[in-house]
Amino acid sequence: VLVNFTGGFGETLKAQVAKFAAHPDRFIVFANVDWSRINEPNFGQQAAQQLEADVKAGARGLKIFKNLGLTIKDKTGKLVAIDDPRLDPIWAKAGELGIPVAIHSADPDAFFQPIDRFNERYEELQQHPDWSFYGTQFPTKEVLLRQRNHIIERHPRTTFVALHVANHPENLAEVATWLDRYPNMYVEVGARLNELGRQPYTARRFFMKYADRILFGTDSTPAASTYRTWFRFLETYDEHFDYFTRPTQGRWKIYGIGLPEEVLEKVYRGNAKKLLKLN
Numbered sequence: 001v002l003v004n005f006t007g008g009f010g011e012t013l014k015a016q017v018a019k020f021a022a023h024p025d026r027f028i029v030f031a032n033v034d035w036s037r038i039n040e041p042n043f044g045q046q047a048a049q050q051l052e053a054d055v056k057a058g059a060r061g062l063k064i065f066k067n068l069g070l071t072i073k074d075k076t077g078k079l080v081a082i083d084d085p086r087l088d089p090i091w092a093k094a095g096e097l098g099i100p101v102a103i104h105s106a107d108p109d110a111f112f113q114p115i116d117r118f119n120e121r122y123e124e125l126q127q128h129p130d131w132s133f134y135g136t137q138f139p140t141k142e143v144l145l146r147q148r149n150h151i152i153e154r155h156p157r158t159t160f161v162a163l164h165v166a167n168h169p170e171n172l173a174e175v176a177t178w179l180d181r182y183p184n185m186y187v188e189v190g191a192r193l194n195e196l197g198r199q200p201y202t203a204r205r206f207f208m209k210y211a212d213r214i215l216f217g218t219d220s221t222p223a224a225s226t227y228r229t230w231f232r233f234l235e236t237y238d239e240h241f242d243y244f245t246r247p248t249q250g251r252w253k254i255y256g257i258g259l260p261e262e263v264l265e266k267v268y269r270g271n272a273k274k275l276l277k278l279n
Contacts, residue, residue: 005063017058031059048093082147095158105148169195190219197254204257
């Protein structure tokens, strides 16, 4: 089963759903928010109504991209914060509809640090300088994560999936405190294999303790090599191997965490089946 996070809204969403209509339980489509209307009166209510229409059209969840909090601005030129009260009707509507909100807030620590010889992902940022959010024109990573946590706390009846291990895999102890504090918060592991795999003892304890709150994801086009490496990390105790053929997210190796079958079952599909209401 694949989840398409870029379903759009309105007619675009309907077209995405129609494209996969022959296999509705193999291709899941999430809706998005039309931020171009942020300056309209009652934007939050309008966006909530659009979300309800999108769900009726076949959307199974809502995906929020990292541009919220980082680049989306209103007519005053001010960045729209993740916890802007104007957006509360959207989060509340998702809870009312019983759909998960998959939210990407912030990015790796290195993307908020100077691009110099001390940055451990220097090569990646040289290749993609637009991925850097270092500078006074952007909020700090700490501010972004705090804003995200505010909406999770304010909307306890809405299920939030904090993508990329809540975008704080560098500090799993802190992510654990959030999971303890917010029972409506889940995390997903896509594109953070490099971070999880270099701290195998801590990562294994994290997966074991929060097995009911972790979802599997890759954040990439399906490829056998991607899944093979993930399976090796999650299922074996192999040591010191490359997380991709040519690591570009830092020059280090990773280690397997050898999870038991009952945990793998939950992470690979059980938790997602519950959130997406799949048979």
